[in-house]
Amino acid sequence: MLRGAAAGAGAVGALGLLGSATATAAAPAAATTGVRTRSRRFAGKVVLITGGTSGIGEATARGFASAGAKVAFCGRRTERGRAVERDIRRSGGEATYLPADVRVPAEVKRFVDRSVERYGRLDIAFNNAGIQVQKPLHETSVAEWDDTTDTNARGVFLAMKYQIPHLLAGGGGQIIVNSSVGAVVGRPGLSLYQSSKQAVLALVKSAALEYGSRGVRVNAVLPGITDTAMIRPPGLDDATWERAKTALGKLNVDGLGTVADPEHIATAVLAMAGDEFGYLTGVALPVDGGIAAGRRMLLPES
Numbered sequence: 582m583l584r585g586a587a588a589g590a591g592a593v594g595a596l597g598l599l600g601s602a603t604a605t606a607a608a609p610a611a612a613t614t615g616v617r618t619r620s621r622r623f624a625g626k627v628v629l630i631t632g633g634t635s636g637i638g639e640a641t642a643r644g645f646a647s648a649g650a651k652v653a654f655c656g657r658r659t660e661r662g663r664a665v666e667r668d669i670r671r672s673g674g675e676a677t678y679l680p681a682d683v684r685v686p687a688e689v690k691r692f693v694d695r696s697v698e699r700y701g702r703l704d705i706a707f708n709n710a711g712i713q714v715q716k717p718l719h720e721t722s723v724a725e726w727d728d729t730t731d732t733n734a735r736g737v738f739l740a741m742k743y744q745i746p747h748l749l750a751g752g753g754g755q756i757i758v759n760s761s762v763g764a765v766v767g768r769p770g771l772s773l774y775q776s777s778k779q780a781v782l783a784l785v786k787s788a789a790l791e792y793g794s795r796g797v798r799v800n801a802v803l804p805g806i807t808d809t810a811m812i813r814p815p816g817l818d819d820a821t822w823e824r825a826k827t828a829l830g831k832l833n834v835d836g837l838g839t840v841a842d843p844e845h846i847a848t849a850v851l852a853m854a855g856d857e858f859g860y861l862t863g864v865a866l867p868v869d870g871g872i873a874a875g876r877r878m879l880l881p882e883s
């Protein structure tokens with residue numbers, strides 16, 4: 582399995598399990614077993630993914646490709662993007678990596694337009710690229726605010742802005758945005774991240790109303806804590822990370838075990854994109870082990 586690079590240590594640090602560092606260095610991504618697909622049910626479909634070079638985006642790219650879709654994905658790490666592309670093709674799938682930074686309008690436009698040029702149309706977009714900064718609000722710099730909102734919120738706006746004309750030209754399609762359960766619950770130390778993730782829910786709901794009559798469905802997925810480089814502190818040994826994941830899993834509903842694998846989220850994205858879910862639009866679907874449902878009441882023992 583390919584290995585990823587980290588964007589932050591938010592969830593772990595937020596729980597105080599491993600300190601509160603904001604990580605930017607490389608950390609291994611989870612070993613994956615792949616999304617289980619029933620068939621080549623996306624054969625002939627063209628899928629665009631922002632941030633497909635690791636984690637949830639990579640798992641979703643692999644999932645769609647193994648279900649027969651032609652997948653174009655972007656990210657800034659060219660070497661890694663090419664390795665993911667190669668790996669998907671070796672497994673018999675069709676994928677193209679195109680470098681693009683979602684903060685830069687011209688790069689997002691080029692990524693979208695070139696993908697459509699290459700594969701002829703656009704059916705499904707998964708706007709997934711994101712970063713996380715974990716800090717107390719008053720210690721968050723204006724530059725960190727700008728970078729996070731430019732990536733997580735403005736980046737989604739730019740992707741949608743350039744994708745929608747292609748979806749309309751093709752008679753419809755769909756957009757799925759990767760938000761976070763953090764959009765609907767608070768978490769100390771993550772106010773910046775959660776704000777950026779809530780902003781995109783407004784884009785999803787309004788766009789669902791705006792484009793529904795022209796055949797475009799727009800939805801969001803809200804992952805819970807997922808084992809990717811985003812939350813795994815760099816340099817952490819596997820045994821410590823396994824213990825941390827077990828502790829983090831306690832935020833889930835009892836019985837759902839540890840944190841999610843990227844494939845749990847990818848499986849939900851593929852399901853939402855399927856024709857079976859053709860009645861679903863304007864929805865923010867938590868795939869979060871029950872975190873959004875609330876917290877168990879702990880009563881004092883009598």
Ligand SMILES: NC(=O)c1ccc[n+]([C@@H]2O[C@H](COP(=O)([O-])OP(=O)(O)OC[C@H]3O[C@@H](n4cnc5c(N)ncnc54)[C@H](OP(=O)(O)O)[C@@H]3O)[C@@H](O)[C@H]2O)c1
Binds near residue numbers: 632657658711810843
């Ligand atoms: N892991 C979790 O617990 C969790 C929970 C809820 C939601 N999410 C969301 O899931 C999404 C994917 O994150 P992940 O957990 O899979 O972590 P990850 O492995 O760090 O993946 C992040 C992806 O976003 C891309 N990216 C970041 N900044 C970018 C930029 N400026 N331009 C283009 N691509 C960019 C990265 O590619 P490059 O580095 O190559 O640019 C990478 O492919 C994020 O939106 C995150 O907020 C994650």
